[in-house]
Amino acid sequence: MSQADYFNLMPHDKRDPNPFLAIYLDQSIPFNEEAKAAYLKDCSSKSRQFLLPVLRPLARLLIVLFQIYKILVPKAFTSSRALHRVLYWGMKTFVSPDANYMILRHFYLGSEVLQFIRDNVPGVQVEMNPLKPTNLKPVKDDLFLVHDLNLYNFVINLNREIREKQIEVTKQNRLNFDAITSDPIPIEPMPKRWTNFLDLTTAIECFTPVYQLFLTDNDFWRATNSLQLDETIGILASKIIGNNDRLALINNKHPMVPLTTLRAGFRLVLHGLATEQMHALLVELKHKQQAS
Template sequence: MPHTSSQTPPGCSESPVYTPQPYNRRDPNTWDVLYIDQAIPLDPVAKSYMLKDLQHWTRSYLLIPIKAIANIFLAIIMTIKRLLPFQFRAYRLMHQVAAFFLNHFVTPEACYLIIRHIGLGSNIANFLIENGPDPEIERSTLYPKTVHDLADRMAFLEHDLILYNFVWDYHQAQEEHPQWLAAVQERGLCFDSIQPIEVNIDFDKRRWCRILDLESAIELFKVFYSLCLTSDEFARAVLSLQLDENFGLYISNLTGDSRWNHVITNRHPLIPNSPFNAARDLFLHGLLTEYLHRYLELYQASR
């Protein structure tokens, strides 16, 4: 059932709109307060799913043991792969297993946020291209709508490649067109790429085993991710999360507004983070992408 970022899925019995409880000043509900607060603006539908995900029981009871077990297996896999005289990869298998895992063990809310994240990344990269030094840079066409699309397009691998290739092409173009920013400021920013993201998730179909919250699912899948990539590819994927700072600075350069950059916490790609924190960094990356996209939507509306 189609679902854009601004409307409820047709025929879905469960409204995505978060409904706060009556406020108790002597016992405030954490999540109700965070929902009401707009200091960090987010798409309201995505935020409602985030808050439902954060309140899921698996996050409270399973996340800590899952994280401990996942890091033990990650250490074993990384050590063995570094010691082997050869490297192997299994991209197709990785994405097929990911799709099966998401469809059978992860909540619909978490699946929605994952699929939406890929599309938001494409929107942001394309916005920077259409307002950058060379509008002819290859644009992203990665817009999955379903969990199966993630496997068919090998979306996780492609998403990382889009980020790195964009940074490379963007800086090549800056060297070739040193006066590009003045030209963009003269003509004004184009927001054609900042469009709603369509995600098709059946929220009514809830299997008994679809219980994992988003961060718990990421913790588990990072282990399989490391197994299916070479050591260098896995390190590259982990480091890509710290490019959030770069993309935030690219946006600030275009808008002339850097007041919000302090919100970006995935920083300093020249000092790579530990892969054992990759799940947490990815969790943050999803939130920061949501915020950056919402910032562009609001910036466009204010103009």
């Protein structure tokens, strides 16, 4: 049974309607059907309902304590290698299959969205470093950190070329969709033991202070501030496709107003959803262009 069948086959009780079924059936938000089902199924888990309200304030308290620790001991032990091995172990051991699936999709889709923008700004030659993991092993190779660096380097290199070559990002009459995958992404089955119970939001909230602990204060701030670039990527894409009516759902707003690290976990979930929605919109436009 596919992920979508979980909701497609769900009975509808008019006296007790399922809120996640309503959101799944709603078509106003562009979203891959399988990913949408996986995410909403994950949202309806007992972990998110009962554990998240308890663990979220504890995780945010740890962020505050670790910030104080970094101030007092600025040269404390840090290691991206150790961090990513802890993340890999945590994802393999505790995170639910649906949550791991959504995390790996994010790297895959994010790389495709950046390449789509590069391919549709004529005259630029920005070197890309696509991340397309299909299982958890690449996490050990600094996957999360490289993802953040890719985003910053893309924005910097793209805009430098635009400035130097005096290029204007404008609507393209025929879009280049070579970067956009419309077929199912070949992500392998995720670990499914009894310990794999943490939903996506709870897992991210728990991993955020771990991320902070193992990184330098500068690296952690850079990582959290990268979430503010959602609006930047959305605006670039909207200029290229000539339509910005789907940008209202981007919640990590003005890139010139960096937020504190305290709500980084919640904002990271919004970042993932923004990427899913943007990619789904591009797939939709690709199919329309092919049909015409």
